[in-house]
Amino acid sequence: MTSTFSRTTAADRFVVGHVAGVDRGPVTGDPVLLLNGLGLAAETWAHQIAALVGQGRRVVAVDRRGHGRSPYRPVSRFTELVDDVVAALDHLDLGPVDVCGLSMGGTEAVGLAAARPDRVRRLVLADTFVALAPEVAHERMAGMRRLLASHGMAGLAGAVVDGMLHVSPPPAERRALVDAFVDLGEYAFFQLMGVLYQTRLTAELAAVEVPTLVLAAEYDTRTPPASMRALAETVRDGRLVELRGAGHFPHLERPDEFSAALSDFLAG
Template identity: 30%
Template sequence: MATSVLTATPNDVAIAYRDSAPRRTAEGVPVVLVHGMGGDARTWDGFTRRLTAAGRRVVAVDLRGHGRSARATSYRFSEFAADIAGLCEHLGFDTVDLVGHSLGGHAGSLVAQQQPGLVRRLVLEEAPLPLRASDPVPEVPAHRPTPAELWHAATSMVLNPRAVFSFDRSMIDSVVSQFHTSNPVWWEQLPSMKSPTMLLRGARRGSMVDPRLLTEALALLPDGVVREVLCGHSIHRDRSGEFAATVLPFLAD
């Protein structure tokens, strides 16, 4: 696997990404991986190796304000989505498979809604579902670190003290506020989504996906499937083998 760390500026914000090519000729459409809040593209290194071993080209994005990407003055969900779509345009991708975790999953769902021809298959891992007008604001915090995340942070602090602080914490209030604000437009768009969509939910404490909203979202999706894993919020890291065994066949179909 050959990996390059590159930068593009699709919306006047420098977006870093890791472009990994398989050792043999790439097969199928590229796979775009998008991390959650506080993470960066490196969280996908293990899954990237599995994808490239299967002959897929992989692009793992650092969202604005994260990792090697530039800080920004605004962190709207629509802007995260526009950065992803803009990067795909920069790379000349007409079609991609998109896998997103948490915040990255929600941004990916917006890309699929706004550019239905771009996203062939969509995987939303532990992506919090937007509220509807009638839904109460949840009392749980927007993010509760899993044991694996705490271990990862501690390890990063030892190996690279700067890594733990590699995201712009000014975005936290903005992101939480957006997740706590009803978004009826997102729900209205679900029936018109063309991408076959897999919704992954952790079935243990720490999950950020409301099972009631998940059931209702599934009913509205023309081609959706739900998979639950005995895990908390970070399935791709805490249960990497099960994550790969679930997602790889879906992307290969």
């Protein structure tokens, strides 16, 4: 696993509305938007940002409310998170962009494609879902609340991170990931999980017309390969690539393979 966080300068950053983000690469480059999973900051895309910028692309990674440098603002509807992404694109004056979303970011990417198809050129959906069965959502939320009650936010964060990873990272990198969830805090964590688990975008995904790459991690237990295969089959122009030897954070566990799959698709 490579370093979790990139080094960016103040000139690379922007703040608009409820979110902050990173804007790298030439302003004339084909733009790529990266949307993180829950608990992950924009800078965890370090490897992908470097690879894409090296190919002459402009790369924007947005910190969701409560993540990275974005302060938390309460959310009552998932569409508010999509609106934040649109505000960032408006702020940067970006037209159609290639969008890559991981986990919760993938759900946001589908929401963006549904609400503003004029802003999306191609989609990459990694280890994500568009609708979670109510009984599964209830079971997961209940389990996390039990962990919170018995072990506190630090214990819950550690369990979440360990459950997401297949490859054990160096202790410092694991600590950085755990600290990011702890910094998010229990209120924001459970509120964001709640709006995510209530979201239903199956029909919207089926209506997506842009080329879509679905990335499935071999050892992801949250969104296993079978579920990602079904997601790819739902999209009109969908294709599936499986990333070997990774769990729910394949961009961190297999950064070379993830970046190569992303770059190959965008170059096609």
